[in-house]
Amino acid sequence: MFWTMLAKEIKQLLRERSELLTLLLMPIILITILGSALQGMMSPGAAGAGNLETAVVMEGTLDESLLQLQEHLASEGMPPEAQEALLEEAEQVSVPEMFAEMLASLEAEGVLSVEVLDEAGASTEAYDGVWYFDETYREQTWRQMLLQEELPDPVAVEASGQFGIIEGITDAFFNELNWQKEAAYLASLEEEAVPEPVQTEVEIQQLDNRSAITSFDYYTAGMAVMFVLYTATFLASTAHTERRSYVFHRLLTSNVPMWMYLAGKGGAGVLLALVQLAVIFSFSSLVFGVSFQHAGLTAVIAAGLALTVGSLAMLLTAVNYRLRNEQASALFASAGITMLAFLGGSFFNVSQLSETVAAIGRLLPNGAAMQSLLAVMGGAGAGLIYPMLLSISVFCLLCAGAALLVFPRKEGL
Amino acid sequence: MLEVMDVTKTFKERTAVSRVNVFIEKGEIVGLLGPNGAGKSTTISMISSLVAPTEGEIYAGGYSVKKDRTHIRRMIGVVPQEIALFQDLTAKENLRFFGRAYKLKGKLLQERVRYVLDIVGLTDRAGELVKTYSGGMKRRLNIAVALLHEPELLIMDEPTVGIDPQSRSYILETVRELNRTKNMTIIYTSHYMEEVEYLCDRVYIMDHGEIIAAGTKRELKAMLMEEDSIVVTLSRSAGDIAEVLEKREDITRVYTSGNEAVIAAKKDAPVLEAVIQWTRDAGVDIQSVEVRSPSLEDVFLHLTGRTLRE
Structure with missing residues (x-):
């Protein structure tokens, strides 16, 4: 009977054009519109700028580098007075220190957090972005700036899923907050001609296998976790129609247990949600090149989300039956889903508004699923989806338990 | 069973x-x-x-x-x-x-x-x-x-x-x-x-x-064996016909609905005369008259004073 009920729900949905439009076409349209519109503005990692964990790895200390420079100057036969003056100037324009200072000011503004690491403690796996300045970098940049020698080696930068922001910060520092300004200052002190701008190269690499999140990635996750919830309201709404038209009573008089009816709704919710997610993900993958990196983890997230929909369908059905009207599912469809989607970050990253709101969002099954999807899209491993699995397990148990408690057992249906 | x-x-x-x-x-x-x-x-x-x-x-x-x-x-x-x-x-x-x-x-x-x-x-x-x-x-x-x-x-x-x-x-x-x-x-x-x-x-x-x-x-139906049902259709609302006719001893009850009046009267009672007199006084034309044996509808009316569709 369970499978008969599943088959019936699927047939009904396929013949409900307006529902199909909501469940499948709307998310696809919104992914297209939002993904395209915000493609330029949003480098999605942008989505999580507030949570950005960064590190600057500086090999060697400033004093060691100054000593090396001094040795170099001495070997070049520079008089001691000239050496002293140049070392003073060099201390003022040490690039790694200036860069760390700039990151510290960004940290003070709440944009990111930064740690300065030396070589020994440079375990960088936990960071979204890491800048490496090797031990020769200071001396090379000084010699390029002050002695017009060869260009320094490139700065090594590794960026995670927050690739866009790391790249932006790097560009801003090395191009716009430019060397020319510093060189002009130095030149003015010596009343010399302004030297050529220093050309500093930067090589940015993605960290491990984690890749940048595009706006299409972001909204594929956001819209999928939002619109999948409408499947639950659809099922609860059909359940209400079945009660009103006495189809449910007819099922009872044919000895179908009440729990079987609820389970049928739950099972249909799971199955329909899986189909819906498969369609949305396939579309985004084919049309917008959204990559889920790890098919297995994506399937686990989709299954968790589908279980959420199933248990929610059961709860909404039970409440509709208890209240003898459709208000519960209608209210959830009109306000509840929008609220959940907002808190979960389907429209934009709410951590930009408030970290508390974002934390609440991450506890919700849709928010947790979205974070997990983004993590998997960014190439993260299985560890990042455990919080989602916990959140979803708790939510499903609560919903299913509440549904069984609320669903009327006897008369007065 | x-x-x-x-x-x-x-x-x-x-x-x-x-x-x-x-x-x-x-x-x-x-x-x-x-x-x-x-x-x-x-x-x-x-x-x-x-x-x-x-x-x-x-x-x-x-x-x-x-x-x-x-x-x-x-x-x-x-x-x-x-x-x-x-x-x-x-x-x-x-x-x-x-x-x-x-x-x-x-x-x-x-x-x-x-x-x-x-x-x-x-x-x-x-x-x-x-x-x-x-x-x-x-x-x-x-x-x-x-x-x-x-x-x-x-x-x-x-x-x-x-x-x-x-x-x-x-x-x-x-x-x-x-x-x-x-x-x-x-x-x-x-x-x-x-x-x-x-x-x-x-x-x-x-x-x-x-x-x-x-x-x-x-x-x-045997409950109404001693009665006839007379259904009169009038040219307009049956108005106060019930009030007038129910004063007669040979009429058990009168039920009106729109232009129709159903009169339950003792068998062979001369009620048509009274109906015709009322229509004259009220300026209403009679469109049809049917005398029938009691139906279950009449039984229900007899028992409850109402019709089934009320």
């Missing part, structure tokens, strides 16, 4: 059914008559095991509704007043779904679906969505679903509401045929008196949650 003994159903403060007794033999077609809100549907819900009686006992085929719900449900078929069908499925899909709910499978299910489609005359339209059906076709399919598992007791709650005369006639003939060929016991509720008169061997009349009369049609 069915024993409803001193059954009462109370919802919070309201008593929907009070001390109802119904006894039905196998193979009988029994009518349950009453206006809306009389307690018919609650009684049927209790017999169907959907609602538990507050007091009293119900036995069907020897099984108690309270204790042997599963058995009871296996032996009854319920045709609800509502169209209890999936509108987005075809007739065949609906029948297969409910057939599986009745634990029918494979060939047996196919045979039963074919059989009931044939009974209700929908074989040719079985592949069409129910929402494209006319009201009459939906009603017929509604009956077909209840017949899938070959019930011994068929409970039909207003099965002909809102359909065309042709479909109604088809349904009435189907009910008769089922009773004749399968010896199926049928409880038929309606507020269409002529349907009950046509189909039923015995009738229970309910009002305000109570059985106010019971018996064969002949027994019930």
Whole structure:
């Protein structure tokens, strides 16, 4: 009977054009519109700028580098007075220190957090972005700036899923907050001609296998976790129609247990949600090149989300039956889903508004699923989806338990 | 076959059914008559095991509704007043779904679906969505679903509401045929008196949650053996005709509705003269006059002072 009920729900949905439009076409349209519109503005990692964990790895200390420079100057036969003056100037324009200072000011503004690491403690796996300045970098940049020698080696930068922001910060520092300004200052002190701008190269690499999140990635996750919830309201709404038209009573008089009816709704919710997610993900993958990196983890997230929909369908059905009207599912469809989607970050990253709101969002099954999807899209491993699995397990148990408690057992249906 | 003994159903403060007794033999077609809100549907819900009686006992085929719900449900078929069908499925899909709910499978299910489609005359339209059906076709399919598992007791709650005369006639003939060929016991509720008169061997009349009369049609009509019913149709509203005529001793009661007045008078009483006098005084023309023997409608009117459709 369970499978008969599943088959019936699927047939009904396929013949409900307006529902199909909501469940499948709307998310696809919104992914297209939002993904395209915000493609330029949003480098999605942008989505999580507030949570950005960064590190600057500086090999060697400033004093060691100054000593090396001094040795170099001495070997070049520079008089001691000239050496002293140049070392003073060099201390003022040490690039790694200036860069760390700039990151510290960004940290003070709440944009990111930064740690300065030396070589020994440079375990960088936990960071979204890491800048490496090797031990020769200071001396090379000084010699390029002050002695017009060869260009320094490139700065090594590794960026995670927050690739866009790391790249932006790097560009801003090395191009716009430019060397020319510093060189002009130095030149003015010596009343010399302004030297050529220093050309500093930067090589940015993605960290491990984690890749940048595009706006299409972001909204594929956001819209999928939002619109999948409408499947639950659809099922609860059909359940209400079945009660009103006495189809449910007819099922009872044919000895179908009440729990079987609820389970049928739950099972249909799971199955329909899986189909819906498969369609949305396939579309985004084919049309917008959204990559889920790890098919297995994506399937686990989709299954968790589908279980959420199933248990929610059961709860909404039970409440509709208890209240003898459709208000519960209608209210959830009109306000509840929008609220959940907002808190979960389907429209934009709410951590930009408030970290508390974002934390609440991450506890919700849709928010947790979205974070997990983004993590998997960014190439993260299985560890990042455990919080989602916990959140979803708790939510499903609560919903299913509440549904069984609320669903009327006897008369007065 | 069915024993409803001193059954009462109370919802919070309201008593929907009070001390109802119904006894039905196998193979009988029994009518349950009453206006809306009389307690018919609650009684049927209790017999169907959907609602538990507050007091009293119900036995069907020897099984108690309270204790042997599963058995009871296996032996009854319920045709609800509502169209209890999936509108987005075809007739065949609906029948297969409910057939599986009745634990029918494979060939047996196919045979039963074919059989009931044939009974209700929908074989040719079985592949069409129910929402494209006319009201009459939906009603017929509604009956077909209840017949899938070959019930011994068929409970039909207003099965002909809102359909065309042709479909109604088809349904009435189907009910008769089922009773004749399968010896199926049928409880038929309606507020269409002529349907009950046509189909039923015995009738229970309910009002305000109570059985106010019971018996064969002949027994019930015998209550009015000493009366004639005169139906007068006027050119405009019957107005205060009741007030005027009810003063006469030979007139038992007068019921008016729109342009029609139904006058219950002692047999052979000269009431036409009085009616004609009233129309003259009121300036109203008589369009038709019919003198008829008492019907179940008249019995109901006699018992409750109201018509069934009020």
